[in-house]
Amino acid sequence: MEDGTTIRMGLIGLGSMGRHHARVIREVEGMDLVAVADPYGDKHGVAGPLPVLPDVEALIGEGIDAAMVAVPTYLHEEVALALAEAGVHTMVEKPIAATAESGERVARAFEEAGLVGAVGYVERCNPALREMRRRIEAGELGEVYQITTSRQGPFPARIADVGVVKDLATHDIDLTAWIAQSPYVSVAGQVTHRSGREHEDMVVATGQLESGIIVSHIVNWLSPRKVRETVATGENGSFVANTLSGDLTFVANGDVRSEWDGVSVFRGVSEGDSIRYAIARREPLRVEQEGFRDALWGRDSDIVSMADGVHTLKVVEAVLESAATDRTITL
The missing domain is CATH 3.40.50.720 (NAD(P)-binding Rossmann-like Domain)
Structure with missing residues (x-):
């Protein structure tokens, strides 16, 4: 057009x-x-x-x-x-x-x-995650070692025709590969059925991306605490995105040397300064539709491609297969 x-x-x-x-x-x-x-x-x-x-x-x-x-x-x-x-x-x-x-x-x-074919993964339009991806791409974390996500809360009022893996974990798998700009190569999962429904309502999944980054996802809809957090940890520190509030915090690795002999030999990291970034909070669904519009107009646009949508679904199915067979699945 x-x-x-x-x-x-x-x-x-x-x-x-x-x-x-x-x-x-x-x-x-x-x-x-x-x-x-x-x-x-x-x-x-x-x-x-x-x-x-x-x-x-x-x-x-x-x-x-x-x-x-x-x-x-x-x-x-x-x-x-x-x-x-x-x-x-x-x-x-x-x-x-x-x-x-x-x-x-x-x-x-x-x-x-x-x-133009796109998939509506609205979490990619969350301001905290967009800012995290931009800063990682700019090299602010140095080499990225690990990405973890936690998406927990009460059972959704809407009736879902799938379990927690296809309904919710699919968001975390999509956004993790997107933030890292690297696909999954292996995944393992454990699920549990506690609400009396035929579908799983809790999952813990771990995996590795092609780039070597290790990942983990905790997802459930049986928690009274509502948590939406994505953490990327690398050689310079950690980015913590709270996608409920749209906040992004950077916790730097400290350079304060310990005086205490017992820990001074340990070559780890210490907690450094924290920065909470002020980000313009635009409605993610609107950002998503504007991206679709731009793609239709032939402008540069970061829509979720249908190929990305298929990759995420393959990972989702591998998590469920892993849980059913109790083994790690290679993609």
């Missing part, structure tokens, strides 16, 4: 994520929400003057340029393939599909059609 032309947007899925996308698409300069669809109607009342269409075919029939897909995960492939066939640029909410195999079919369809 030509830079600056208005993008006729369609939205399918008006549930817990779709309602936010409806608002944000209407706010983004250069986007015009012209059609919405959901076979179950508009329970959050976001359609406004637009008729609520029954399916993806009706959405395509409105002559849209691009679409946002926010239907349940098991429908992602069917809806995305219909949009690809119709020549509609598309962003699919995470994960790209229900399985990596399904995701590969979606990614291939958009690539072969020469369309």
Whole structure:
């Protein structure tokens, strides 16, 4: 599309994520929400003057340029393939599909059609994580040794059609590979089922990236404490991102030498100065839609590619396979 032309947007899925996308698409300069669809109607009342269409075919029939897909995960492939066939640029909410195999079919369809295909991993648009990635890329940590994430909290009110690994850990796997700019090569996981549902509700996963960085993820929805933290540790110290507040803190390795004989021989690090960076806090979902718009206009844009979406899903499936077989999975 030509830079600056208005993008006729369609939205399918008006549930817990779709309602936010409806608002944000209407706010983004250069986007015009012209059609919405959901076979179950508009329970959050976001359609406004637009008729609520029954399916993806009706959405395509409105002559849209691009679409946002926010239907349940098991429908992602069917809806995305219909949009690809119709020549509609598309962003699919995470994960790209229900399985990596399904995701590969979606990614291939958009690539072969020469369309912009993106996945909605909104955490990449969190101000603290964007700043962390920028500073790591600028060499401020020196060599990165380890990235750890913790995403814990109470059970979500929305009914999920998947367990905690595909619903939540998928965010951490995506953002870790993105921050490090390196894919996963191995992963191991342990899960537990404590809430009486068929899907897992707690996971602890560890892994290694191609670059040699070691990683760990703690994810659950059975904790009364809400935690959203990503920590990158390297030769110069640690970056700590609190993605609930959007804060980024740098804790430097100290250079104060210990007087105490017992520890002076230990060649480790000590705690140095801490800096909390002042960051402009823009709404991540809006940043995400602006990135999609820029990609459609042919501008430089850091959207999550469908290939990235497939890689993340392969890692997610490997975590579940590891937990089921009690062995480390090499990707």
